[in-house]
Amino acid sequence: MPDPDPARGTASERPTIHDVARLANVSPATVSKVLRGVGAVKADNAARIHQAVRELGFRIDPLAANLRRSRRSIVGLVVPDFRNPFFGSIVAAFERLAESSGYRLVAVSSSEKPEREGSQIEALLDWRVAGLIVVPMGETPPVQASIRDQNVPMVLIDRVPDETGFDKVAVNNAEASAAVIRHLAGLGHRRILVACASPERTTMRERMRGVMAAAEAAGLAGAVEVVACGHDVASAMAAMAERFAAGNLPTAAFALFSPATLAILREVERRGLAVPRDLSVVGFDDVEWMQVTHPPIAAVIQPIEEIAGTAWTQLMHRLANPGGAPCSFEVTCRLDFRASVAPPGQ
Amino acid sequence: MPDPDPARGTASERPTIHDVARLANVSPATVSKVLRGVGAVKADNAARIHQAVRELGFRIDPLAANLRRSRRSIVGLVVPDFRNPFFGSIVAAFERLAESSGYRLVAVSSSEKPEREGSQIEALLDWRVAGLIVVPMGETPPVQASIRDQNVPMVLIDRVPDETGFDKVAVNNAEASAAVIRHLAGLGHRRILVACASPERTTMRERMRGVMAAAEAAGLAGAVEVVACGHDVASAMAAMAERFAAGNLPTAAFALFSPATLAILREVERRGLAVPRDLSVVGFDDVEWMQVTHPPIAAVIQPIEEIAGTAWTQLMHRLANPGGAPCSFEVTCRLDFRASVAPPGQ
DNA sequence: CTGAAAGCGCTTACAG
DNA sequence: CTGAAAGCGCTTACAG
Incomplete structure (x- = not known):
């Protein structure tokens, strides 16, 4: 009894390429050809096929269509955490890029856990993704063996380890941070507090450098004066509370990651200090609220669109030209010295 | 010449179920059975199969595995914008839920555009998703016809229209907002500013009600006193700047959406007003920075985990028991009256 | 308990 | 220019 129930109404109602072929009085192979727009087809046949497609509301099943090819038209993206707006913007940027190149983006998160990063990548490989974009967690690029075995191009972005053998895109973490220090020094600051997170992340190391x-x-x-904290808001808060309680503050503070910016400002508020008079403040990463505080907070702005665009272009390049030595790209942060920065005491 | 090139090294290197079968000296059908854990298989055959799987590093292709079934083990999620941390948390929550139920989540964004919402849902249907979770943009639920035709269960969350015929999960927008007003009134506030966005969104209408x-x-x-603004930060800023410039302010302000909270606080800062002495402030939606300002800002907190959990449970229920009248769920917001709220003048 | 055969919805050579 | 046949990697009855 191969499905005799007429009232079932399941997905079988979707027309297939065979239904289109039957209605247009041609073979499925011919329908496939006009659908893909390759090869030559007699004009009236093509017309009848298009008519049939419209009539039935036929839409191709992209997953089935790719089954016979070795690779699907899917690109996988792994980010540490969807809840972080920085990564949210990354996802949004790649979604747009994928769409305009005829790929579908499948975004997953590693929850900031290296082992989960590995399993998520394996799962993406099970889907036979055409390529991978990964914001890696640690030193060792994830599940390298599988990725290499299957010749799936992977581009690492943001927190890229040093020697990976994979393409990578990062911002000029060191130079942008240096520019902040130079600017503060130029304004006359002679003591500067720098809030940094654990140096396991290459981004942190570069910024400190x-x-x-x-x-x-x-x-x-x-x-x-370096104050080290954990990566989350809570630990940054704790570290800053302790430092501010100790007194004898520098005249400027540079937060190397955004939770630290939040933590510094909170201590400033709590203690009734004034920015920039008592403390100039600069933060790495721009967040929405930083432009609406009084004064607005100076920021090192990562060019998310450019990071994504560069990574995407490289991935598309690898897809077209496999092999070759890994490339390393660096994009430039913009510095916006808003009113939270001034000469000491002003 | 069917692929004679030994140096190709493409995806064909991935072992298939046939490779496993050959190595274990059984048929692919038998391998399939042990892989799915159904039916009975002789113990030593099963053992050899497991051994072969391990040896070859075989991993099943979940997309191909689902091809013969009418539906894949994928759930589609449509959110308006990945960059908004509220939706980022929604995505994170559903990713976890999907994982624990053996589904994969494919999250896409509608970019706050109704027509894109429709095309994204169509694309997900092309993938034969098992079910859909959607944060709808407007009044009319998107591409209803296709969804109904294909009997794909869909659960609407957050901004749910009134009569849709689909399952939905929303928070108690009206009651939570009423509770804020009652609290402010109880503290002695006699004039209250309410910042709201366009009433096209059902959430806004409910909150105003x-x-x-x-x-x-x-x-x-x-x-x-109702001040209407657009949905984005910029328009909320403009509206608030105008209102504050006019003077004669109420003693309390309630922002019905988070950009308005930001806008109100910015005017407070700019004009040197004190919270809560000059103005008590409450915002709908809790954002990270709201707990680190001085004073911390009172918030209506949406229980994201509970919204997602409720929607997921209902989706799984529909998958197991198709048909039946649509259900409507309401989950309760938590109110956190932080120090930004006090009796007038205190 | 097992395997040959047919099938899922498409694409890909290839013979005509 | 067209279609029959085989194939992608798996699952599903079903005969033995």
């Missing part, structure tokens, strides 16, 4: 290099060049090598 | 009902019940019917 830029800070130190610029401080040294400005003759302020000993004047940078 | 609650506000008005509570004001009336408290004998403050004429004392609620």
Whole structure:
């Protein structure tokens, strides 16, 4: 009894390419040809096929269509956390890029856990994705063996480890951070607080490297006071509360990640300090609220669209030209020195 | 020449179920049975199959596996915008839920455009998703015809229109808003500013309904001053700037959407007003920074996990028991009256 | 308990 | 220019 129930009304109601072929009085192979727009088909046949497609409301099943090819028209994206608006913007940017290239984006999250990152990538490989974009968690790029075995191009973005053998796109973390220090030094600041998270992330290490290099060049090598915190808001808050309670504050603060910016401002508010008079404040990463506080908070702005665009172009390039040495791209952050920054005491 | 190139190294390297069968000396059908864990298989055959799976590193192709069934084990989620952390949390919640039920989540965005919402849903239907979760944009639920035709269960969440014929999950927008007004009235506020966005969204209408009902019940019917703005930060800023410039402010403000909360606080800062002394402030939706300002800002907190959990449970129920009248669920917001709220003048 | 055969919805050579 | 046949990687009856 192969499905004799007429009242079932399941997905079988969707017309297939065979239904179209029957209605247009041609073979499925011919329908396939006009659908893909390849090869030559007699004009009136093509017309009848298009008519039949319209009449039945036929839509191709992209997953089935790709089954016979080795690869599907899907690109997988792995981000650490959807709840972080920075990664939300990353997802949005790649969704748009994929759409305009005829790919579908499947975005998944690693929940900031390296082992989950690996399993998520494996799951994407099970789907035979054409390519991968990954914001990696740690030093070792995830499940390298499987990715290499299957020749799936992967582009690493944002927190890219040093030597991976994969293409990567990062911002000029060191130089942008150095520019902040130079700017503060130029304004006359002689003691600067720098809030950084665990140096496991390459982004943090790079930013610290830029800070130190610029401080040294400005003759302020000993004047940078580093406060280390965890990555989340709560731990940044705790670290800043402790530091501010100790008194004897520098005249400027540079937060190397956005929860720290929040934490610094909270202490400023709690203690009735004034920005920038008592403390100039700059944060890495721009967040919506930073432009609406009084004063607005200076920021190092990561060019998300450009990061995504660069990664996407490279991925498309790899798809068209497999093989070749891995490439490394660097895009430039914009610095917006808003009113939270001024010479000491002003 | 069917692929004679030994150096190709494409996806064909992935072992298939036939490779496993060959190595284990059984048929693919038998491998399939042990893989799915159904039916009975002789113990030593099963053992050899498992061994072969391990040896080859075989992983099933879930998309191909579902081809013969009418439906794939994918659930589609449509949100208006990935960049909004509220929706980011929604995506994160459903990703977890899907994972624990053996489904994969494919999240897409409608970019706040109704026509794109429709095309995104069509694309998901092309993938033969098992079910849909949608945060709808407008009054008319999207592409109803296709969804009904294909009997794909859909659960609407957050901004749910009134009569849709689909399952839906919303928060108690009206009651939560009423509770805020009652609280402010109870503290002695006699004039309250309410910032609302366009009433096209059912959430806005519901919140306004609650506000008005509570004001009336408290004998403050004429004392609620409504300021209407667009949905984005910029337009909320403009509207608030104009209102604050006009002077003669109420003693409390209730923002019905989070950009308005930001806009109100910005005017407060700009004009050197003090919260809560000059103005008590409450915002609908809790955002990270609201707990770190001084004072922390009172909020109506939407229970995202509960919204997602309720919607997921209902979707799974529909999958198991198709048909039946649509259900409507309401979950309760939590009110956190932080220090931004006090009696007038305190 | 097992496997040959047919099928899911398409595409891909290939013979005509 | 067209269609029959085989195939993508799996599952599903069904005969043995």
